[in-house]
């Protein structure tokens with residue numbers, strides 16, 4: 001029996017947590033972020049928005065329902081949010097190597113090994129999260145004692161270029177033609193559009209879609225700093241001149257804001273959970289939302305003809321914007337959920353209704 005290699009999570013402030021490996025045995029560096037969701041690790045691990053990040057789960061027991069099958073439906077994985085595991089590393093407390101679920105295909109540890117992603121357990125993730133909350137999300141590394149590596153800041157790169165598709169792809173044959181700008185899109189956004197009589201024309205993050213025949217634009221979620229996606233912002237600005245309906249989610253919210261002329265900034269530790277409360281501005285309606293973001297819109301920099309659509313009840317940060325007269329809106333949270341609460345999926349209906357109304361006016 002070979003002796004297990006000593007391995008630790010090391011933060012940029014020098015804090016060290018020794019753990020045990022249950023994933024791929026290779027050192028890796030990235031941005032260390034925590035999420036408090038109690039379920040949905042297969043969806044989170046395959047969410048391209050986590051590219052470059054080492055994910056810390058505060059919920060203690062992870063792995064008990066294994067990993068679902070890689071079945072594909074309508075050209076995309078039915079149970080994942082993309083075709084692969086995007087996180088750089090996983091930090092948990094109690095790993096459940098035994099798993100049970102009607103749809104389980106393999107253990108979480110085997111899945112991580114398959115995608116060459118390290119994972120550590122026996123880490124006090126709540127103590128670690130308290131450090132990240134007090135000091136903010138930090139750079140960090142999963143380091144095996146015999147494989148030292150340097151820290152690496154993923155937010156200095158254009159991670160969207162890594163996460164986006166390379167060629168245009170078309171899904172479905174619905175009545176409403178939607179150009180989906182893929183900045184690292186989660187599959188459930190595509191499913192939500194296909195379920196609403198749309199044809200989804202999925203294009204790369206830097207694709208000039210101005211000559212496409214389309215009825216509406218959808219700007220997807222995605223990893224990294226929105227300030228690194230100026231090509232996408234320029235294409236959105238061109239699209240805005242057509243007045244055709246636009247919807248965006250998460251990074252899409254930030255890119256739409258930047259296209260409008262607003263600024264974005266980095267939050268101290270971000271919002272990554274299933275229980276973030278947002279208020280629909282001008283009402284007393286509050287929705288519990290699924291979130292995964294580290295940047296936000298500086299609400300006070302929104303131009304005159306734009307306004308906040310949703311605001312976070314906990315910390316008053318922006319959770320969505322809309323144009324005051326044109327059919328453009330976006331949310332910082334994830335109406336497509338996958339995983340998490342589905343209360344705000346109605347916003348996809350509003351986007352499709354904007355398309356229907358735009359077409360009627362154009363007749």
Ligand SMILES: NC(=O)CC[C@H](N)C(=O)O
Nearest residue numbers: 221222224250251294295
């Ligand atoms: N899920 C996302 O689209 C994340 C958006 C952006 N990368 C952020 O961290 O804020």
